[in-house]
Amino acid sequence: MSWFKRSNDGLLTKERRDFPKGLWVKCEGCGGILYIKELKRNFNVCIKCNYHLKMGCDDYVNMLVDDGSFIQTDANMRSIDFLNFKGKEKYSEKLVNTIKKVNLNEAIKTGIGLISGYKVVIGVMDFSFIGGSMGSVVGEKVKRSIERAMSEHIPLIIVSASGGARMMEGLASLMQMAKTSIKLAEFSRDGGLYISILTNPTTAGVMASYAMLGDIIIAEPEALIGFAGPRVIKQTIGEKLPEGFQSSEFVLEHGFVDMIVNRKEMKEKLTEILDFFIGGHNRVKR
Numbered sequence: 001m002s003w004f005k006r007s008n009d010g011l012l013t014k015e016r017r018d019f020p021k022g023l024w025v026k027c028e029g030c031g032g033i034l035y036i037k038e039l040k041r042n043f044n045v046c047i048k049c050n051y052h053l054k055m056g057c058d059d060y061v062n063m064l065v066d067d068g069s070f071i072q073t074d075a076n077m078r079s080i081d082f083l084n085f086k087g088k089e090k091y092s093e094k095l096v097n098t099i100k101k102v103n104l105n106e107a108i109k110t111g112i113g114l115i116s117g118y119k120v121v122i123g124v125m126d127f128s129f130i131g132g133s134m135g136s137v138v139g140e141k142v143k144r145s146i147e148r149a150m151s152e153h154i155p156l157i158i159v160s161a162s163g164g165a166r167m168m169e170g171l172a173s174l175m176q177m178a179k180t181s182i183k184l185a186e187f188s189r190d191g192g193l194y195i196s197i198l199t200n201p202t203t204a205g206v207m208a209s210y211a212m213l214g215d216i217i218i219a220e221p222e223a224l225i226g227f228a229g230p231r232v233i234k235q236t237i238g239e240k241l242p243e244g245f246q247s248s249e250f251v252l253e254h255g256f257v258d259m260i261v262n263r264k265e266m267k268e269k270l271t272e273i274l275d276f277f278i279g280g281h282n283r284v285k286r
């Protein structure tokens with residue numbers, strides 16, 4: 001097939017060629033076409049413009065924890081369709097299909113691991129599982145992670161990526177906001193250290209609960225961080241929103257997060273924070 005095609009106005013135009021699937025991806029930041037293998041080596045950060053593309057929970061865990069130190073907890077916990085929710089697709093079927101498609105049981109992976117020798121409880125959300133939505137299982141896994149960190153007196157780190165509460169679980173998903181927040185308050189009273197990392201996007205019910213309750217809140221660059229989305233706010237208040245509204249940079253300027261850290265420097269920054277708060281003597285020698 002010819003790569004060039006004669007258009008209606010008689011000029012020769014170049015037809016868009018489809019890239020082989022699974023090899024290339026388009027950067028949401030600069031529109032550049034990126035080679036997936038190279039992108040993965042760069043922790044899903046665009047080589048051309050530093051845009052932080054979404055990263056799966058397994059890759060994020062591997063990036064942060066010391067090799068071979070991660071032990072997953074509550075790995076087999078799965079959601080059920082207790083409301084018999086019928087949307088475009090039945091929730092029960094959506095769960096089965098998503099588990100098969102993304103090879104995860106839920107939108108968060110939790111466990112215990114070492115970060116530069118420091119033992120921590122870590123939870124990483126995955127946007128590919130129903131938009132990283134928080135249902136009763138996500139809430140329960142977060143709650144158990146907090147309890148684990150509390151009983152072992154070790155820091156808790158949660159990496160969020162979420163569109164909010166899972167509507168297919170109705171009020172039970174909204175209840176997770178209160179449940180996780182109460183547990184974090186207990187953890188805080190107990191003197192626990194909680195570091196929250198916000199990635200693109202961290203919104204709605206997750207943003208309005210555990211994601212914003214960190215002792216230290218770190219955001220990745222250019223992440224969308226907010227409760228309702230900018231379109232909804234614009235429609236509601238009928239006003240033009242400021243430049244960069246709800247971006248990491250905007251919320252940093254307005255005091256919602258403590259710092260913005262490039263993904264490639266995340267482990268180094270966490271180590272610095274753990275050095276400061278926990279102290280080198282608690283480090284596990286490996």
Ligand SMILES: [Zn+2]
Nearest residue numbers: 027030046049
């Ligand atoms: Zn780019």
